[in-house]
Amino acid sequence: xxxxIVIENLSKYYNHFLALDNLxxxxxxNENIGLLGPNGAGKSTTLxxxxxxxxxxxxxxxxxxxxxxxxxxxxxxxxxxxxETPEFYPFLTPEETLKYLGRLRGMQTVTLKNRIVEVITLVxxxxxxxxxxxxxxxxxxxxxxxxxxxxxxPPILILDEPGLGLDPRGVVEFREILEDVGKDKTVFFAxxxxxxxxxxxxxxxxxxxxxxxxxxxxxxxxxxxNSLENAYLELTGGVS
Amino acid sequence: xxxxxxxxxxxxxxxxxxIRRRRLYVILALTLFTEVAVxxxxxxxxxxxxxxxxxxxxxxxxxxxxxxIGAVFFSGxxxxxxxxxxxxxxxxxxPVKRTTLVIGKYISSTAxxxxxxxxxxxxxxxxxxxxxxxxxxxxxxxxxxxxxxxGSVISITFFFSALSKGGMGATVITLVFLMVISPIVDTVLMxxxxxxxxxxxxxxxxxxxxxxxxxxxxxxxxxxxxxxxLPFELENPDTSLTSxxxxxxxxxxxxxxxxxxxRRQLV
Numbered sequence: 001x002x003x004x005i006v007i008e009n010l011s012k013y014y015n016h017f018l019a020l021d022n023l024x025x026x027x028x029x030n031e032n033i034g035l036l037g038p039n040g041a042g043k044s045t046t047l048x049x050x051x052x053x054x055x056x057x058x059x060x061x062x063x064x065x066x067x068x069x070x071x072x073x074x075x076x077x078x079x080x081x082x083x084e085t086p087e088f089y090p091f092l093t094p095e096e097t098l099k100y101l102g103r104l105r106g107m108q109t110v111t112l113k114n115r116i117v118e119v120i121t122l123v124x125x126x127x128x129x130x131x132x133x134x135x136x137x138x139x140x141x142x143x144x145x146x147x148x149x150x151x152x153x154p155p156i157l158i159l160d161e162p163g164l165g166l167d168p169r170g171v172v173e174f175r176e177i178l179e180d181v182g183k184d185k186t187v188f189f190a191x192x193x194x195x196x197x198x199x200x201x202x203x204x205x206x207x208x209x210x211x212x213x214x215x216x217x218x219x220x221x222x223x224x225x226n227s228l229e230n231a232y233l234e235l236t237g238g239v240s
Numbered sequence: 241x242x243x244x245x246x247x248x249x250x251x252x253x254x255x256x257x258x259i260r261r262r263r264l265y266v267i268l269a270l271t272l273f274t275e276v277a278v279x280x281x282x283x284x285x286x287x288x289x290x291x292x293x294x295x296x297x298x299x300x301x302x303x304x305x306x307x308x309i310g311a312v313f314f315s316g317x318x319x320x321x322x323x324x325x326x327x328x329x330x331x332x333x334x335p336v337k338r339t340t341l342v343i344g345k346y347i348s349s350t351a352x353x354x355x356x357x358x359x360x361x362x363x364x365x366x367x368x369x370x371x372x373x374x375x376x377x378x379x380x381x382x383x384x385x386x387x388x389x390x391g392s393v394i395s396i397t398f399f400f401s402a403l404s405k406g407g408m409g410a411t412v413i414t415l416v417f418l419m420v421i422s423p424i425v426d427t428v429l430m431x432x433x434x435x436x437x438x439x440x441x442x443x444x445x446x447x448x449x450x451x452x453x454x455x456x457x458x459x460x461x462x463x464x465x466x467x468x469x470l471p472f473e474l475e476n477p478d479t480s481l482t483s484x485x486x487x488x489x490x491x492x493x494x495x496x497x498x499x500x501x502x503r504r505q506l507v
Contacts, residue, residue, distance in 0.1 A: 014507065048506065048507075051332075051333045052332070052333070053328070053329070053332055053333070053505065053506040054505040054506060054507055055505060072335075073335040073336065073337060074335070076333060076334060076335040077335040079333070081333040082329075083329045083333065084326065084329055085326065085329075086326055086327070086329035086330045087325050087326040087329070087330070088327060088330060089257060089327060091256075091257060091260035091261060092253075092256075092257075092260075096253075096256075100249065100253045101330070101334060103249045104246055104249055104250070104334045104335070104336050105334060105335060106245070106246075145330070148330060
């Protein structure tokens, strides 16, 4: 699939409020794209539609050739996602949680067992694997969220502020993990952290008031506006 | 992976949720406490147990009936909780139909309620055997009615859970519906001599009245001649009609909870 994420004329109304205005984007395979925009620009709304959590008012989203609205299960089988600040069942341990999610995804017992150890080690939760999540901090839950995202080794990652709640060391570790796993995956990544986006992504899409302001290569934007920060500020109505 | 396999996975983990949470044990303890209270207070205040085993069996159904109502407490957040506590952001991004999730949650709640009701009836059976040396066959019918009542309570709770913003809201609305609205409407219909078999409170009464009607139930506490002083006639519920009513609540509540659960968005 050359373009695993295709967004066509996507609009979303919340009652009378237009959150997304005719957004169109095509993301190429193994491309890491950062979705930037001020608060309320429509980033989370876009990601939620991509993950089938909300329905669009018009337009469509195609994930690996599957229309999310028409065949959500087939589309979702290709993605791993962190949307907003997810929560987990507090009465389960990370191991039980990942086993539950892996089994829902049809993973075989032996493969799943090995993979749980791999992803838990990757996010640094190996000492907490059998501790109930009710004892976890925000940052630990965020690490577990990343683990469940990578569990089934999906070709597409959809991430909404994945570094939220992490301490500085956690942010750096997260970035390194994403840089590493993102090499052979398509990553759609919403963030306010321009540095983070620069390090993980090669492309950015800037949206404001639900509209796509620019979709370009980061290097080209930096060349045109002197820096990504300047580009962001100008495109979203700020002062550069 | 076929949806049936996913359903099995959902049922297993949802049941684990009920086992791990305190509410199940609180309701179990309340059921036990209620039965023990009846077994201690009745002879203490009346000088002994009723002569009729059927009257005692009817009185003891208060425990299992309480267990059935207790279903509200661990079904209220079944659907609403996924939205309120944001666990839906993890669960709903998996390739599993919402319908499968709701059905799985429903089945696991039903299994937990069955456990509670069975526990209640085990106490009833042991108590009757100890006191009277026999268990009336009607206990089995009462057990069936209690299970049906529990199932309909879960369906109604799921319905409100699919509509409510939070689990607590769904629990409170369902309790108000079951304990306030339904009995009030039921009483008004009864006083005006209007059919009321379709009210869930009447259906709930049939769990105890299968033993011989309201008269027999009251006989355990009050001399029967006092019943004549009531301002209305005690009409015993028709078990077949109340079973039909409960089945209707069960099916419609369940279907609507699936419909509204599917339509709901994680905004």
